[in-house]
Amino acid sequence: MTRILLEAEALFAEHGFDGVSINEVACASGVCKANVFHHFATKQELYERVLWQACENFSRSFDRLQLAETGLAARLTALVEWHEAFLRERPNGTRLILRELTGSPTALAQSAVFPLIRSNFERVVALLAEASDELREGISPALVAKLVLSLNLFGFQTEQLDGRLMTVGSLAARPELRRQWIDLLLHGIQR
Amino acid sequence: MTRILLEAEALFAEHGFDGVSINEVACASGVCKANVFHHFATKQELYERVLWQACENFSRSFDRLQLAETGLAARLTALVEWHEAFLRERPNGTRLILRELTGSPTALAQSAVFPLIRSNFERVVALLAEASDELREGISPALVAKLVLSLNLFGFQTEQLDGRLMTVGSLAARPELRRQWIDLLLHGIQR
């Protein structure tokens, strides 16, 4: 069953809900189709379980993010580095969530996993809020959290494209690029 | 035929390539299935035509962006406002491109529309490069272009989510939020 969930995550991440048949999931997991339906009543149920798992992984990994330093710059850098590492560690779950974001706009906001997403976002905001005295007037921790997560996620999403756009202007490679926008953000938000 | 392309764009944007059947496209366009295959040899060909059109729309709309003011702040603000307006004007094409970004990573980078995307990105970089003397050391126009497009696109993508996350921290509403990060970016990039 764990095997089925694992293979389903990879396949759904790659091809989307409609692009994957239960039979494909079954074959990839080394079982037959009927067996998948024994563990999950419908295709939709399997999909939601996979999605739920992906959200939980974010929360569990965030638990392991401990930071000794308390300054804004250190907090923000550590956050971005952790998030980046998480995205690389769980590319399938990440792409699954990104897929869901692109899907019908209201679907995710009203789905069962939304409270999890909301809770995850709250935790990130709280982490930045502890150094909010270093923020310029009018810059809220929530804004900074949104920008950081957005840039990292969208950067992950367009990674392949960036590789072929590097010759335009002088767009840096990914790790250097990240260092650049962290530096830029810090200049922009500190008082 | 224009009708078919239009309805196909809306349906593909909403449900993705695998989530739409040719029959659905045909019914939405008021013709029969075989007629769709008369105009487009395969489902894939129809999809690529729709995608191509979406990229061209970006270029055509960018043509209409004229800016009298030459300062960096004015350029960047005008660029963001134009891009935002474009996204709202062509939500289906936008979601189609975003979908493609989330799909198999290399597919878009190697597809026929990539040169168009590349050219569009180059034009945005060029627009910012004309005020590059106002940029801080180590900040390239390409970096700024990437950040601006990323934040606007990802903001569009997560618009529905933001609405339900506003109660977290003090995340502002969309227009105000945009003003905030434009201001933040300007603080971060100007010397």
Add this chain to the structure above:
DNA sequence: ATCCATACCAACCGATCGGTCAGTGCGATT
């Protein structure tokens, strides 16, 4: 030894998929 829940499977169901084909109606060309 019996019982029972669970994991698993081959075969099957009606519906729908992408795509084909033979043919119809029609305006422009000759």
Add this chain to the structure above:
DNA sequence: AATCGCACTGACCGATCGGTTGGTATGGAT
């Protein structure tokens, strides 16, 4: 008047879809 190209259609094809059914293998509790 005959012909041609083109938009268009209903009927059809084999394959595959999500899901069901009836049944087997297994292992632990009684």
